[in-house]
Amino acid sequence: MNRLLPFIGFMLLVALFGFGIWWNTRHDPNAIPTPLLDKPAPAFSLPKLYEPAQTVSKADLLGQPYLLNVFASWCIECGVEHPVLEAAAPTLGVKLVGYNYKDAPADAKGWLAAHGNPYALLIADESGQTALDFGVYGAPESFLIDAKGVVRYKHIGPITPDVLATKLRPAIAAMLKEAP
Amino acid sequence: MMRLLRIVLLALLACAGVVHAQAIEPMPFANHAQELRFQHLTQQLRCPMCQNETLADSNAPIARDLRNQILKLMQQGRSDDEIRQYLVARYSDYILYDPPLKAGTVLLWFGPLLILLGGGGVVLAALRKRKRDGGETTTVGELADNGEDW
Numbered sequence: 001m002n003r004l005l006p007f008i009g010f011m012l013l014v015a016l017f018g019f020g021i022w023w024n025t026r027h028d029p030n031a032i033p034t035p036l037l038d039k040p041a042p043a044f045s046l047p048k049l050y051e052p053a054q055t056v057s058k059a060d061l062l063g064q065p066y067l068l069n070v071f072a073s074w075c076i077e078c079g080v081e082h083p084v085l086e087a088a089a090p091t092l093g094v095k096l097v098g099y100n101y102k103d104a105p106a107d108a109k110g111w112l113a114a115h116g117n118p119y120a121l122l123i124a125d126e127s128g129q130t131a132l133d134f135g136v137y138g139a140p141e142s143f144l145i146d147a148k149g150v151v152r153y154k155h156i157g158p159i160t161p162d163v164l165a166t167k168l169r170p171a172i173a174a175m176l177k178e179a180p
Numbered sequence: 181m182m183r184l185l186r187i188v189l190l191a192l193l194a195c196a197g198v199v200h201a202q203a204i205e206p207m208p209f210a211n212h213a214q215e216l217r218f219q220h221l222t223q224q225l226r227c228p229m230c231q232n233e234t235l236a237d238s239n240a241p242i243a244r245d246l247r248n249q250i251l252k253l254m255q256q257g258r259s260d261d262e263i264r265q266y267l268v269a270r271y272s273d274y275i276l277y278d279p280p281l282k283a284g285t286v287l288l289w290f291g292p293l294l295i296l297l298g299g300g301g302v303v304l305a306a307l308r309k310r311k312r313d314g315g316e317t318t319t320v321g322e323l324a325d326n327g328e329d330w
Binding site for chain 2: 002005029030032033034035036102128129132133134135136137138
């Protein structure tokens with residue numbers, strides 16, 4: 001038994017390191033869990049991208065659930081998720097709201113003209129000030145917000161077909177089932 | 181001409197120190213005390229985008245935004261704790277380099293102590309056993325020989 005002790009200790013270390021590797025491959029170590037989950041989304045008031053004279057506030061969007069998709073023309077991964085969002089938008093079950101993050105309006109419009117515009121509504125946060133309240137630290141990020149204005153799910157990084165099928169759609173389904 | 185060059189070089193040298201201290205860009209501090217407080221606070225905070233860098237050191241756009249926001253909050257008279265709470269409410273404990281002691285971080289805080297105690301226990305048990313087996317005739321040399329056994 002005593003002779004086996006170092007071997008057992010070694011195997012325990014191997015198990016620990018193996019767990020570390022497994023753990024880091026199945027989740028994104030850079031993703032920060034949002035403290036906003038199941039809490040009211042922060043109040044905001046931002047201009048529309050195409051009609052900057054009009055502002056949209058959180059209160060304006062209450063009453064129906066929406067997916068707030070933070071994107072920017074400078075964001076490379078946004079180009080990856082964009083076709084997925086475009087294909088999914090009609091069958092998503094919630095309104096798709098585009099949140100243009102730290103972008104020049106002309107660049108954003110050019111980017112949307114080139115890639116297509118799946119958004120029912122587009123708001124622009126050119127300074128990125130409001131995004132701080134949402135805990136945004138990059139793009140793309142997506143917030144699922146219910147009719148009462150509560151954050152139900154957040155995804156950091158591009159919405160891939162896999163994320164859409166295994167996480168986003170189930171989250172939307174669970175939300176709609178609870179309060180249609 | 182040489183003199184002018186010397187002055188320019190000296191000025192550049194002086195700038196280098198300032199640039200190094202503030203990492204990125206000069207900020208409109210009210211006084212030196214505020215600057216020191218700002219430096220101290222941002223060095224304890226983690227950049228959300230690049231998690232091995234502090235907010236003070238990082239070049240990421242989000243780090244710049246957060247530095248500006250922290251200065252704004254300071255100018256509004258908020259305390260360091262209030263600023264930390266402001267950031268934690270938005271970016272969770274990830275933003276803190278010094279994790280708070282709570283249920284989820286108990287292992288992080290006391291894990292090393294547990295391992296140390298466990299290791300100490302094993303060594304102690306092994307030493308006792310040797311003493312018992314070897315009796316009074318055990319010498320230091322024999323102990324070392326036994327040690328090589330495993």
